[in-house]
Structures are given as structure tokens and as C-alpha cells.
Amino acid sequence: MNKKLIFIAFVVSLGGFLFGFDAGIISGVMSYAGPEFNLDEIQSGWVVSSPSWAAMIAMLFSGKISDKIGRKKTLVFVAFLYAISAILSALAGSYEMLYIARMIGGLAFGAALVLAPMYIAEISTAENRGKLVTLQQLNIVFGFFAAFLSNYFFNKYNTTNTTFLTDANVWRWMLGVELLPAILYFIFLFFVPKSPRWLYLTKNVHEAKAILNNLHGVERGNQEITAIEENISTSKNQSTSTLKDLLKPAFRFILIVGLVVGVLQQITGINAVYFYATSIFKQTGIGTDAAFSSGVLLSTISVIFTFVAIYLIDKMGRRPLLLIGTIGIAISLLLCAYSFNNATYQLTKEKISQLQFSDANKLMPFAEKVYTNDLDFKNEIKSVLGNQVYSKNDGTILEAATHINATLVLIGILGFIACFAFSLGPVMWVLLSELFPLQIRGLAIGFIAFVNSLISSVVQLIFPWEISNLGNALTFFIFGAIALVGFFIMLKTLPETKGKSLEELENVFLKT
Numbered sequence: 001m002n003k004k005l006i007f008i009a010f011v012v013s014l015g016g017f018l019f020g021f022d023a024g025i026i027s028g029v030m031s032y033a034g035p036e037f038n039l040d041e042i043q044s045g046w047v048v049s050s051p052s053w054a055a056m057i058a059m060l061f062s063g064k065i066s067d068k069i070g071r072k073k074t075l076v077f078v079a080f081l082y083a084i085s086a087i088l089s090a091l092a093g094s095y096e097m098l099y100i101a102r103m104i105g106g107l108a109f110g111a112a113l114v115l116a117p118m119y120i121a122e123i124s125t126a127e128n129r130g131k132l133v134t135l136q137q138l139n140i141v142f143g144f145f146a147a148f149l150s151n152y153f154f155n156k157y158n159t160t161n162t163t164f165l166t167d168a169n170v171w172r173w174m175l176g177v178e179l180l181p182a183i184l185y186f187i188f189l190f191f192v193p194k195s196p197r198w199l200y201l202t203k204n205v206h207e208a209k210a211i212l213n214n215l216h217g218v219e220r221g222n223q224e225i226t227a228i229e230e231n232i233s234t235s236k237n238q239s240t241s242t243l244k245d246l247l248k249p250a251f252r253f254i255l256i257v258g259l260v261v262g263v264l265q266q267i268t269g270i271n272a273v274y275f276y277a278t279s280i281f282k283q284t285g286i287g288t289d290a291a292f293s294s295g296v297l298l299s300t301i302s303v304i305f306t307f308v309a310i311y312l313i314d315k316m317g318r319r320p321l322l323l324i325g326t327i328g329i330a331i332s333l334l335l336c337a338y339s340f341n342n343a344t345y346q347l348t349k350e351k352i353s354q355l356q357f358s359d360a361n362k363l364m365p366f367a368e369k370v371y372t373n374d375l376d377f378k379n380e381i382k383s384v385l386g387n388q389v390y391s392k393n394d395g396t397i398l399e400a401a402t403h404i405n406a407t408l409v410l411i412g413i414l415g416f417i418a419c420f421a422f423s424l425g426p427v428m429w430v431l432l433s434e435l436f437p438l439q440i441r442g443l444a445i446g447f448i449a450f451v452n453s454l455i456s457s458v459v460q461l462i463f464p465w466e467i468s469n470l471g472n473a474l475t476f477f478i479f480g481a482i483a484l485v486g487f488f489i490m491l492k493t494l495p496e497t498k499g500k501s502l503e504e505l506e507n508v509f510l511k512t
């Protein structure tokens with residue numbers, strides 16, 4: 001695999017870095033912006049999930065738009081939207097402006113998540129396609145890592161000893177730093193070529209051949225040209241694709257497989273864990289500072305196991321990684337549910353006296369009372385302090401009251417992240433980029449990504465409500481049970497796609 005291909009794939013997948021950065025940043029932002037705007041659970045969920053709702057629209061249409069104007073031009077516009085979103089988010093003066101600014105970013109990452117794997121698959125060969133498409137997931141987890149590290153330092157230096165960072169402005173800086181990678185993404189995209197397979201689709205054959213020979217050398221480039229031309233020759237009578245075409249019997253099997261994997265990737269709660277990581281770690285009672293540093297650990301695990309995926313995906317194949325990862329996800333989530341189910345909560349008089357906020361003495365009537373679940377404890381505390389005061393001090397209160405095996409929860413969360421990082425995270429996009437024929441690839445990936453984003457949006461929106469109304473234990477149990485069911489469905493339906501060209505796969509699946 002030559003360095004030129006790696007560079008191009010890495011640049012194109014920088015949109016994934018920005019998605020990961022945005023997703024990681026918001027987990028720290030809400031610790032400050034939520035109390036400042038006095039947001040309830042549904043409003044907090046909407047600020048977090050609003051980009052994913054916008055992404056659904058972008059995912060549905062971006063593939064089709066890129067079929068018209070090209071993958072590269074569409075990605076350049078995506079980078080511009082990322083920059084605008086970062087600026088407006090940092091300047092947001094209200095709850096409404098904040099979620100609108102984030103929805104602009106949602107349009108960007110929705111398109112980027114669809115177009116990057118599609119573009120990379122179209123410049124790759126069968127031998128290196130898995131590794132190169134997985135760079136998208138690597139960039140996503142690098143984005144998470146950068147965001148959690150950024151949040152950690154912003155939180156660390158937001159102290160009473162400095163006037164530069166305060167509770168009122170620290171979250172603005174957290175959001176604003178996203179402008180820097182957005183600008184770099186925009187600039188670097190001008191150094192990547194157009195997709196050669198898209199150029200063939202638009203009958204720019206001479207330019208496509210030149211790019212393929214430049215990327216792969218003359219000998220391998222000619223092999224790729226021959227494969228593309230043979231495929232086009234067999235499908236020249238096909239008309240422009242529409243959503244109705246996806247329901248044709250010839251595409252039914254691959255559409256079902258794509259939907260199963262696309263839904264499972266999000267319905268197991270990955271974005272709830274990423275987007276609310278700081279809040280989840282607070283639930284274990286480790287405190288606000290430790291919750292921020294645990295987010296750095298979480299993102300580090302993501303990076304490490306994404307490299308594992310890159311190493312294994314073209315060796316083991318797509319199917320084994322997905323099956324092993326999904327059963328690991330189920331076990332990890334059920335471990336979290338077990339740990340939270342055995343937690344107790346008790347505020348002693350000594351602990352209450354050590355709480356350093358003005359209304360802490362209102363908690364004295366609850367001193368020494370033992371709660372066997374988080375719902376009863378948090379609801380009674382909120383009834384006395386009010387939602388805004390509790391939200392500002394939830395980390396401190398839970399740290400004082402929670403008795404839980406926090407190590408077991410941490411193992412469960414990190415196990416979930418690790419298993420996701422080498423399976424459902426990267427492999428889904430590789431699989432989608434391989435399953436569908438060229439004529440419907442943009443449309444099909446866009447449609448499945450739309451469904452994927454819809455599930456993600458719902459999970460993010462209702463997660464704060466679930467934690468507040470169902471409790472930690474039941475919430476994680478539901479996610480774990482869904483992962484277990486998903487494992488058995490994939491065991492029956494999932495094909496293997498490694499080692500074949502896109503044209504070979506098209507011939508195989510259209511005969512299924």
C-alpha cells in the first residue's frame with residue numbers, strides 16, 4: 001500500500017475526526033452549558049442529539065448529491081459547514097442558537113460519514129480497501145481522544161484562581177477550538193483527486209484512467225480500469241437509481257444485511273456512552289475531575305482497538321470481527337447493568353458538611369438515609385435543591401453519596417468501547433462500501449446511514465430521560481439485551497466480503 005493512498009484516505013476521513021471531536025466535546029460542554037441555560041433532561045438531550053437529527057437529512061441526500069457533482073466537491077462544502085458550526089456554537093447566546101449551530105455541524109458530519117468510506121473504497125484495491133476505509137473510524141476515535149483531552153485541560157484550568165476561564169465561558173472555548181481542524185480539513189481536501197469510479201460514472205474516462213494509473217501504477221491501474229469497464233459494460237442498460245430500486249428483489253438481501261448492521265451499530269448505545277461519558281462516569285461517584293480524566297482513558301482505548309481493527313480486518317475478515325465484537329459489547333453492557341443494580345446511595349452528616357455550595361445544608365434531612373437505587377436518591381435531592389443547582393453539583397453530590405464497585409463499571413464501559421472500536425464502529429462502513437453496486441452505492445449507503453443516524457438521534461435524545469426515569473441499571477440492561485439479540489441475527493445473515501474487488505462483490509450479491 002503506497003503512501004499516496006494512505007495520505008488521501010486519511011485526509012478524506014478527517015471529517016470523521018471532526019465528528020468524533022464534536023461528539024466528545026459535548027460530553028464536557030453539557031456539564032457547564034446545561035446549568036447555565038437551566039436545561040431539563042429533554043432539552044439537554046436535544047442539544048446533544050440535534051446534530052444527529054440534521055445528519056439524517058444529509059445522509060439521505062449526500063450520496064445522491066455526490067453522484068451529481070462529485071465526492072470531492074461535496075466534501076469541500078462539508079468542511080466549510082464544520083467551520084461555520086464551530087464559530088456559531090461558541091458564540092451561542094441561547095439554548096435555541098446552540099442547537100441550531102450544532103445542527104449545521106450535523107449536516108456536515110452526516111455527509112462526511114457517508115462520503116468518506118464511499119470515496120476511499122472507490123480509490124482502493126481489494127487487498128487494501130478494508131484498512132483504508134477503517135481510517136475513517138481511526139479518525140473518529142482520534143477526534144474523541146482530542147476532544148476528551150481538550151475537555152480535561154479546560155476543566156482542569158477552570159479554577160477560582162483564574163479569570164480567563166470561568167463556568168460561564170469555558171464551554172464556549174471547548175466548542176470553539178473545533179474551528180482549527182475544520183480549517184485544516186478544508187485546505188487539505190484540495191490536494192486529493194476526484195474519485196476515478198465516479199469519473200467513470202460521469203463518462204470522464206480519460207481523467208479516471210490517469211488518476212488510477214497515478215494511484216496504483218500502470219500495471220495495477222490497468223487491472224482496475226479493466227474491472228470497472230467490464231462492470232459498466234454489463235450494467236450499461238440500467239437507469240438512474242431511485243429509492244424504489246432498493247426494494248427490488250436483486251438488492252433485497254444486501255439491503256437487509258446493511259440495515260441490520262446499520263441499526264445495531266447505534267441501538268446498542270455507543271453514542272449515548274460517548275456523548276454522555278462525563279455524566280456516566282459521574283454516576284459512579286468518582287467525582288467531576290475524575291469523570292473528565294476517565295473520558296481521556298475511554299478515548300485512548302478507542303484509538304488502541306481501532307488499530308487492532310486496521311490490523312485484523314483484511315486478515316480475519318469482516319464477519320468474525322463483527323460477531324466477536326458484538327458478543328463482547330453485550331457482555332460489557334450487562335456487566336455495567338449488574339454493577340449499577342448493586343449500588344447504594346447514602347449522604348452522611350459529615351459528607352453534607354463538606355459539600356461546598358450554598359444550599360448544601362438543605363440536604364441534612366436526608367442524612368444517613370440509605371437508597372438502594374439511583375432514581376429515588378436523585379429525585380429526592382432534586383426536589384430540595386432544584387434542577388439547576390443539582391445539575392451544577394451532581395458530580396460532587398454523587399461522589400459523596402455513591403457506594404458502588406466503580407472499577408467494575410469502568411471495566412464494563414471500557415470493554416464496550418474496545419469491542420465497538422474493532423467491530424461495529426469501523427467494520428460497518430467497510431461493509432456498506434462493499435455491499436452495493438456502483439449505480440446505487442451512493443443512494444444505498446445514504447439510506448442506511450439515514451436509518452443509522454435516526455437510531456443514534458433517538459438514543460441520544462432519550463438517554464438523559466432514561467437515566468432519570470428508568471435508572472442506570474435498567475438503561476444499560478436494555479442496551480446489553482439488544483446487543484445480544486443483534487449477535488444472533490448477524491450470526492444467521494452476515495456474509496463475508498474481504499479479498500474481492502467491488503465489481504466481483506457486485507456479481508456475487510446480485511445473484512444471491
